[in-house]
Amino acid sequence: MKNVDVPGVPRGLLVGGAERDADGGATFEVVDPATGGVLCEVADAAPRDGLAALDSAAAAGPGWACVPPRRRAEILRRVHDLLLERSEEFALLITLEMGKSLDESRAEVAYGAQFFRWFAEEAVRIDGHWKVSEDGSARVLVMRRPVGPALLITPWNLPLALPARKIAPALAAGCTVVVKPAEQTPLTTLKLAALLADAGTPAGVVNVIPTSRPAAVTGPMIRDDRLRKLSFTGSTEVGRTLLAAASNQVLRTSLELGGNAPFLVCHDADIDAAVCGAIVAKTRNIGQACVAANRFYVHAEVADEFVTKFTERMEGLRVGPGTAPGTDLGPLIDDQQRARLVALVDDAVLHGAEVLTGGTVPAGPGFFYPPTVLTGVSPDCAITREEIFGPVAAIQTFTDEAEAVREANHTEYGLVSYLYTRDLTRAVRLSEQLESGMVGLNRGLISDASAPFGGIKQSGLGREGGNSGISEYLEEKYVAIDMPA
Structure with a gap:
């Protein structure tokens, strides 16, 4: 990697637990905003790569959903610990590709790690309820289950914390994910995905597809009926477009958009x-x-x-x-x-x-x-x-x-x-x-991390973090149990 002395940073797509080239071998440049010079090149995903990542997430989904909550929690807590152990590596990488000072980058690593710790604790507290029906003829059982494969689209300004804020609750809930990082800052997300694997996340649970053609790559995924969740952080303009696209499959959607x-x-x-x-x-x-x-x-x-x-x-x-x-x-x-x-x-x-x-x-x-x-x-x-x-x-x-x-x-806006x-x-x-x-x-x-982050009006839908964050990746199922007199 040119001019970057940070070990363990993949430059390919991460799909199904393996690093791979993009379909057709295309790459794009990652630029250092402090100099305008090129840091390196990374694989540039094509539409077929996006669908391959969704294939991987969909295949891994049933197995990950069946992993006991305590085991999922232990993996997430391990991610937290590894992030803090490797803080300097991540901080330098954030600074190189995004530009902020090393002190701010260190603070971002600590903040991002908090989401993995918080949702490790939430993973074992997914509950439902049981009650007697109003007329006494049935028992009402309400359970919560993972919504399914999720597409997470993240921006460049917080290249570790914002992927963490989405990945942690998704994994805690039992969902698998495909992450599309911003073109300007893909390296930190790729390194985070590699760390997740080091922490014990099974192959296919977390997939990362950097691309310079986001609409072309995510469009077919959003139209695919296997995708069940879309989470996006970015501009209100793009959010409106994604919300319209998600409506065709009636996707569960979380949007954290612009502010003023x-x-x-x-x-x-x-x-x-x-x-x-x-x-x-x-x-x-x-x-x-x-x-x-x-x-x-x-x-x-x-x-x-x-x-x-x-x-x-x-x-x-x-x-x-x-x-x-x-x-x-x-x-x-x-x-x-x-x-x-x-x-x-x-x-x-x-x-x-x-x-x-x-x-x-x-x-x-x-x-x-x-x-x-x-x-x-x-x-x-x-x-x-x-x-x-x-x-x-x-x-x-x-x-x-x-x-x-x-x-x-x-x-x-209303953030x-x-x-x-x-x-x-x-x-x-x-x-x-x-x-x-x-x-x-x-x-x-x-x-x-322990508070619900989100806005009203055209600043978005849903909440990330806090007790609400995991609910964005869960759906309720009601079972009516007949109790004859």
Whole structure:
């Protein structure tokens, strides 16, 4: 593998427990976003490869579903332990293909490992219930069983944690999976699948098919009646297309889509805490996260203090290659994403916004963009309507709380909201009024393997993590047992 000193990274498809070339031998390049150079080439799956992976998952399904829950749990716990043992290997690989700093990559490995530990514990707690029917003539037995083979489509921004968040509950429930990782970051998922095999996962239970032609490869799989579950994390636009395609087979579907998170700072907020939370919510993962704070609404009474302190913190962040010591923010994923960010900032300035820091593309290789703060942002510009996915904070002020909530809710998205206030009544009231599946109350970090992650409106369907996560991969069966008088 060119320029990458990380052992044990497959570069072929992983189907049926074996590494193989793509049909026709095609490959595609994986690029280092810090340099723009090629890291390596990986097998580029064709439609026949997708169906072969589904063949493998379908064949392994009955056997895996019959594995005792405790055994499945032990395998998942072993995955957790191995991930922590090999944390440095995975962290370096994440940084090389995605760009984030090594510290952030280490944190992602720890976060991803938590899903395997959590769902190892959930695997042995899949239950049903028994009761007497209303008229006493029957007994009602309700059991839960695995939904069947699942197609998991994952994005590039968290190349370990997001596959983990899907694979762990699927395996805990007794489902087999085919994983289609993002074209930009296939290496981490391939290495994770190899680790799953090391932990004792039987051949065919986890299959991975990197491809540069996702629609061509996943389309035939989605139309195949053996597939029973689709889980996708990515853009709302692609999510709508997949949801329409899944309707033909009436697939169980989980969608974690785009976000446009509001960040409200009330007049009674602890400003220092709000600034710290804003830095986390805005710059974690280089701002390339669906839960990143996009639209900042700051009460006019505290706006000067918040903006001054927040801008100072943003200016102090060090931008550079993720492998360099002391780096806070690495590069964006590619030049297309950077160009999109430039266009959003330019449009905001055209609509009257002021750039307090950042806003200029640096010279040199790689896809870097500086931490940027905009004030006086018009609610009419594109940056308030679209997901930013980069280290740019768009700040507006408010004086009327009800109006701030209306503006916060004025979006098709509803993934997460952030709220800072020291008043308990206000905290509860606004948490109830904000239209999102999650709220960070006086907290800029909401990701937690033990909590249900997901949104409302066009931010998606279903939940990942928490007690709800395994339910996405289970279906209920009711047995009516006759009890004659």
